[in-house]
Amino acid sequence: MKKVALITSGGDGAGINSTIYMLANHQQINLYGFHGGYNGILSNDPIHLTPQFVDNKSLDGIHYIQTGRSNLPYTQEGRERLHRKLKTEGFDCLVVCGGNGSQKAAQLLHQEGTNTIFVPMTVDNDVISSDYSIGFDTALNKLMDLLYGLHDTAVNMPGRIFMVEVLGGNAGNLALESTIAGAGDLAIVPEYATQKDVIVKNVQKKLKQKQSLIIVCSESAYEDNNYQSGNQGVSFEIAAAIEKGTGIRVRKSIVGFYIRAGRPSFKDASIAAKIGAKVAYYVTNNQFGVMVGVQNDHIQAISFQEIRKQLNRLHPQTVEVAKQYNKIIH
Numbered sequence: 016m017k018k019v020a021l022i023t024s025g026g027d028g029a030g031i032n033s034t035i036y037m038l039a040n041h042q043q044i045n046l047y048g049f050h051g052g053y054n055g056i057l058s059n060d061p062i063h064l065t066p067q068f069v070d071n072k073s074l075d076g077i078h079y080i081q082t083g084r085s086n087l088p089y090t091q092e093g094r095e096r097l098h099r100k101l102k103t104e105g106f107d108c109l110v111v112c113g114g115n116g117s118q119k120a121a122q123l124l125h126q127e128g129t130n131t132i133f134v135p136m137t138v139d140n141d142v143i144s145s146d147y148s149i150g151f152d153t154a155l156n157k158l159m160d161l162l163y164g165l166h167d168t169a170v171n172m173p174g175r176i177f178m179v180e181v182l183g184g185n186a187g188n189l190a191l192e193s194t195i196a197g198a199g200d201l202a203i204v205p206e207y208a209t210q211k212d213v214i215v216k217n218v219q220k221k222l223k224q225k226q227s228l229i230i231v232c233s234e235s236a237y238e239d240n241n242y243q244s245g246n247q248g249v250s251f252e253i254a255a256a257i258e259k260g261t262g263i264r265v266r267k268s269i270v271g272f273y274i275r276a277g278r279p280s281f282k283d284a285s286i287a288a289k290i291g292a293k294v295a296y297y298v299t300n301n302q303f304g305v306m307v308g309v310q311n312d313h314i315q316a317i318s319f320q321e322i323r324k325q326l327n328r329l330h331p332q333t334v335e336v337a338k339q340y341n342k343i344i345h
């Protein structure tokens with residue numbers, strides 16, 4: 016039997032319960048979760064995630080384990096405390112589910128002696144060296160729902176410009192993918208950060224071709240690129256410039272946080288469950304220091320040493336289509 020500690024860290028992502036469910040149901044795994052990210056390992060009692068505990072709840076929007084952001088792993092001293100606690104409690108390994116920051120901390124802990132496995136989970140879909148992060152598809156489905164409504168109201172009451180601001184951290188994946196799938200007119204993304212006056216000219220040009228426009232703006236799509244995590248409202252500044260340049264009032268929506276949770280889509284539940292089964296395989300075969308993510312449509316483990324240094328980029332085919340149809344300014 017392996018005694019496994021599990022945390023989620025950073026923002027939540029729909030589907031992660033399916034990963035936990037598969038681990039909890041493995042016959043050779045005794046699974047414990049700590050609420051509150053890395054800090055929770057020290058400050059919270061472990062919750063025994065037995066098959067009975069996780070039964071019938073794996074598709075819930077509320078996660079078995081609460082996530083959090085923590086200062087501890089940034090310092091050697093903080094990490095020492097984590098190592099000591101996990102060792103004292105007799106854990107064979109730590110499974111961390113989260114985004115890029117959480118991945119970095121997991122790598123450090125592993126290097127320093129705690130057996131660690133990492134699972135990519137963030138609506139931003141920007142985890143280094145994984146093509147997919149748990150939670151992205153559910154978030155996109157929620158954005159699609161908003162876009163269905165905007166298209167309808169755009170017909171019912173024509174002649175409007177809609178501006179939608181979406182999460183995404185430093186990555187434009189949510190904004191760009193929802194623009195292409197949701198028939199938006201323009202995506203404003205940090206990877207193609209643009210001056211406001213250029214955006215206004217682009218909008219003026221588009222208004223010569225159609226009456227209503229839907230613009231999807233990433234929360235970090237700031238012309239000066241000085242975005243800090245958690246900032247919201249950049250779309251209001253861009254909307255103000257568009258109003259000035261076109262004389263048309265912009266109807267704004269900051270979508271915010273409801274896309275981050277909820278019941279998982281098929282894709283998220285499916286990928287998360289398969290990742291859970293693969294993590295169980297690695298744990299029970301004593302193979303640690305890996306991220307179990309997605310590469311070329313396959314659930315695969317990649318060693319921490321192989322993880323590339325550069326950030327994930329937007330999907331190249333989506334960018335190609337966006338450029339071809341003038342849905343990003345490049």
Ligand SMILES: Nc1ncnc2c1ncn2[C@@H]1O[C@H](COP(=O)(O)OP(=O)(O)OP(=O)(O)O)[C@@H](O)[C@H]1O
Pocket residue numbers: 024025026027052053083084085086087088089090113114115116117118119120123136137138139184
């Ligand atoms: N450079 C780092 N060194 C050590 N630990 C880190 C580092 N960056 C982040 N962490 C740890 O990981 C936690 C989560 O990181 P962060 O806030 O960057 O979110 P994330 O994992 O990238 O997820 P999300 O995409 O949801 O924001 C931090 O609160 C901290 O505990």
Ligand SMILES: O=P(O)(O)OC[C@H]1O[C@](O)(CO)[C@@H](O)[C@@H]1O
Pocket residue numbers: 025026027084137138139182183184185234244245246275
């Ligand atoms: O929930 P917090 O700490 O405000 O963080 C917000 C950030 O987390 C994310 O939702 C990723 O989890 C980003 O898209 C966003 O910038």
